[in-house]
Amino acid sequence: MTDQNRPLRVGIVGSGPAGIYAADALMKSDAAAERGVSIDILERMPAPFGLIRYGVAPDHPRIKGIITALHKVLDKPGVRLFGNVDYGNDIDLPTLRSLYDAVIFATGANADRALGIPGIDLDGSYGAADFVSWYDGHPDVPRDWPLDAEKVAVLGVGNVALDVARVLAKTADELLETEIPHNVYEGLKASRAREVHVFGRRGPAQAKFTPLELKELAHSPNVEVIVDPVDIDYDEASEIARRSSKIVDQVANIIQDSAIRDPQGLPNKIYLHFFESPTEILGEDGKVAGLRTERTELDGTGNVRGTGKFTDWDVQAVYRAVGYLSENIARLPFDEQAGTVPNEAGRVTGDDGQPLPGLYVTGWIKRGPIGLIGHTKGDANETIACLLEDAPTLPAPTDPREDALTEHLTSKGVPFTTWDGWYRLDAHEKALGEPHGRPRIKVVERDEMLRASGATDEQ
Template sequence: MSRPLRVAVVGAGPAGIYAADTLVKSDAEVGVDLFERLPAPYGLIRYGVAPDHPRIKGIVTALQRVLDHPAVRFFGNVEYGVDLKLEDLRHFYDAVVFATGADRDRDLDVPGIDLDGSYGAADFVSWYDGHPDVPRTWPLRARQVAVLGVGNVALDVARVLAKTADELLTTEIPDNVHQGLAASPVTDVHVFGRRGPAQAKFTPLELRELDHSPNVEVVVHPEGIDFDAASVALIRSNKQVEMVVRTLQEWAIRDVGDRPRRLHLHFLQAPVEVLGTGSVTGLRTERMELDGEGGVRGTGEYTDWPVQAVYRAVGYLSSHLADLPFDHATGTVPHQAGRVLDLDDQHMTGVYVTGWVKRGPVGLIGHTKGDALETVTSLLADAPLLPAAQAPAPEAVVRFLEQRAVPFTTNEGWLRLDAHELALGAARGRQRIKVVGRDEMTGLCRD
């Protein structure tokens, strides 16, 4: 090909940016355009990581270096399936990589899960992270709250609910989030896991951070600290599991202090029903026991917990993308080594996938680098045989968006918004204060 390979990446979170990075670091001459439905980049780094995780958010420095690369362009506030479709992208690009992530809550099939006061963790995370497309208020009326799940997201939700609002003032939380949390009457947050402590999905760092608040007492209920042969084998083979288990064992036998709020960790308690008529008045769980092979079985022993709100954090789910196949059972796009497969299991020429929409919402942020490498390797191997784009000139897609009156943002515009948020924070002795409204974000980017 006598010109650079033109590649569109749909989604400017870590998965999409890592794909762009892998492409521009390859031996191929390539130009990459990132399309993102939000005005700002970074995806779940900006809108899915709790605000009191500055170390994780430090990843943005590396991501920004990719956006600054001369062969990479950012088009924010452009929604796939609304502002442009697959046919449009194929007109301008030789290949398209979808990296749209997972931003919906997986369902939990228990009676009462749809009652008022029962929420998905993803919605709550979007609220406290200042996502532009969610309401500015959140109903924080419960004194006792249940969080279902023992992954990192569950601990993030529990920690944000349990902390006092002023503890989060050193972070980038928007003013409306601080005001909402400040009015919360919460005293106790209960985290429930249906399996044992060796099967918990959170990381040692995430667990230890629970105990850093001067206002939150972490209580591990000892009746759930149990191990079978499979648990012992897992502990011996995995250093992270060993660290998690050791911390939980230590906390289970220590004296409970007198901090004003409590965060309870319950293992071997499976939710079976959300109680209430119209709104949540409680949660019923069944005591589980380990089966010796890494699984659990019910004991028929039930407990009713007097909570007034329930948050399910049982996994994220990707959304079905227009003109692409979708496996609704796994919440992923069918693929082979990143090559999207149609309904007949044939490769959709020039169409690829990476990140959570490819492999499901599992693993840590860094794991998406391996996804990107596999997908880009497939793309570059296919490149000599890909049908050439009809309008590959870089300015062609810009004219297309302008003709459709799409108020897209750019990397230069994002940097203006970034500087504005940092200035808002500096004026009040904080690192950053997020701008929340989409119109305000877009306006600042395009001024």
């Protein structure tokens, strides 16, 4: 039973929006006011913010502005950040349970969902998540990326597909005003990509783009967006979807406008193809040499059926952007198919379907990689409501001292970063960018991040 005379101790694994929103909900709760709450956020990376730092395209300052709100949460007394701490290696579940009344996993999704078509393993076939990690300066991915293809296919009609297409089609100098690392700028500067073909299996009314993302494609002075008028087609279900959703209608209208726009003659082009279902990546000498798609048609319900008409597209690289997938979390049950930890309203459930006391999930590891960042707030509120309801009966930790985690990490020789350390890294990155008139230049190397954060000096 939890000791009601001391603050509720909660550990959160993951410092992306999901984890920080959960901390915010806890800090704003009646429990925080009445008995106090002490929160430790553990993060595998040396820097916080998860998807916002390592999953959002660098030319999206509006999205990255969410960091301002997340900052305010981590600035609060009672919330501590422990970065460069890898769950499963630096700390395990039994240790976490010995330190906290409750543990919340907010580990997100950073792997690519598989696409089972022939040729997917050819050289030149990539997962979008890996490419995003590269251009966002993730320290654990290679510093170079092969960009020798002049014609590229992107499979998928979500915002990640648009990000990949836009970064490939833009010139490196257009992105130089952002925070992209030097190695990314040099890589994109040498890119040979001139045509990017984005393929969707269904029609404009079923695309998962958001209007703002779609409009941004046309903002580049070097990129022309092209849609074949033949792809503008709606069945009864599609028309109902347009009437029922302002967003769906806006997306359809933007796509239609691209279809009727006169050619602009710009050097780089993004083609949006609808009703083309990828069936095979074609290869030659082990490398991507093309993409085969089957033409589809609407069936009246908003779904499509194949027509038996196939087209081979001349491309030399293929990026699949068909969804993210969460990775298995050590010592927790995991649904491989859904890519989630089984749960009821955020309470982790065991094989018997019963809640595992003191264990919770929130964000994409809870519901799957769907929805926008804003949806994560509702997720967090639901999970925290369950945690607070359970609080009086949670199993008490054997060592709830605030110093216990620091002692554990120090004993294992883990050079962890802190919230003060983030401020140092933040200032360092901004200082790197200042001579070049840039907001910041993101540091890529983990060792440099740790040095700039003062990690070794703080223990």
